[in-house]
Amino acid sequence: MKANGVSIDSEVMHGAPVFRDTRVPVEALFDYFHEGATVDKFIKDFPSVQKADVLDFLDSLKKEYSFEENRVAGREHSSAIKASVKKSHSNNGTRNGLGEGKKRKAS
Secondary structure (H helix, E strand, O other), rough: OOOOOOEEEOOOHHOOEEEEEOOHHHHHHHHHHOOOOOOOHHHHOOOOOOHHHHHHHHHHHHHOHHHHHHHHHHHHHHHHHHHHOOOOOOOOOOOOOOOOOOOOOOO
16 A cells, blocks of 8 residues: 555565555654654655655645644534434433433542
């Protein structure tokens, strides 16, 4: 599988995600960032990795974890949860789902 500058192939590096057309694991980029290095330093040390692939990969992470993307997805998820809870409450006639006369145990 190739996407966003990264390849995953069980025949390459035991299936670890690597930068496209290399054997350089994506994890190495995170190690560099952890040490305070830049993308340019990473590219200099791993010349087989294309800068465009690193930037594509980082852009895909940004999209995956962007506030707006997750806010919209979260709103849809939240609506599904609310509907499920509402259905549950209407089935047993109670707000806390414990039934009549039952009290929640103190922790």
